[in-house]
Amino acid sequence: MIPLNLxxxxxxxxxxxxxxxxxxxxxxxxxxxxxxxxxxxALLLAAYATFSWFFTHAFTQVLTFSRTAYLAWGLVIGGxxxxxxxxxxxxxxxxxxxxxxxxxxxxxxxLIVVASLGGTLAFIWSNVxxxxxxxxxxxxLARLDLQNARFTRFQAFIVLTVISILGLALxxxxxxxxxxSLGSQIN
Numbered sequence: 164m165i166p167l168n169l170x171x172x173x174x175x176x177x178x179x180x181x182x183x184x185x186x187x188x189x190x191x192x193x194x195x196x197x198x199x200x201x202x203x204x205a206l207l208l209a210a211y212a213t214f215s216w217f218f219t220h221a222f223t224q225v226l227t228f229s230r231t232a233y234l235a236w237g238l239v240i241g242g243x244x245x246x247x248x249x250x251x252x253x254x255x256x257x258x259x260x261x262x263x264x265x266x267x268x269x270x271x272x273x274l275i276v277v278a279s280l281g282g283t284l285a286f287i288w289s290n291v292x293x294x295x296x297x298x299x300x301x302x303x304l305a306r307l308d309l310q311n312a313r314f315t316r317f318q319a320f321i322v323l324t325v326i327s328i329l330g331l332a333l334x335x336x337x338x339x340x341x342x343x344s345l346g347s348q349i350n
Contacts, residue, residue: 200308203301204326210301211243211330212337214294219338221291243331246299247323250306251316302327 222232264270285292309319
């Protein structure tokens with residue numbers, strides 16, 4: 164066995180003598196601005212803006228901006244916060260709760276009934292379900308990119324929440340500005 168302190172390797176001469184391309188010897192830039200996931204966050208912003216546009220137009224066809232509409236917007240914002248919170252927290256407690264629930268026959272039966280009801284509603288309201296699938300996919304992509312960029316859970320939660328709320332506001336403002344009939348219905 165050879166002691167490690169007797170082994171010496173000159174890495175620079177070994178690499179240059181191996182006739183490797185010069186591009187492999189260039190240092191990698193670790194600029195923090197380039198590590199920020201701009202593309203996935205832009206997709207998240209666009210997903211929430213289009214959902215907000217759709218929600219504004221679909222909701223104003225049913226009723227005008229009233230207390231019910233503000234309650235619905237509150238639920239949308241609450242759902243946005245809940246989604247960001249679920250993507251940035253530990254799942255151990257949720258796994259334990261679901262595992263305990265599924266140990267019984269009643270738990271499995273309830274899961275089957277709820278899953279079939281959810282599948283039926285998703286099929287019936289496929290145009291709305293598509294928006295939710297896009298929102299979830301964009302937020303998961305943004306969360307994974309933030310995780311790869313070494314953001315903490317709290318930082319990722321703040322970034323996801325701010326971008327999502329900005330997207331909702333951008334879609335609402337754009338739909339109210341570009342469609343004059345919607346702007347006249349605000350009380």
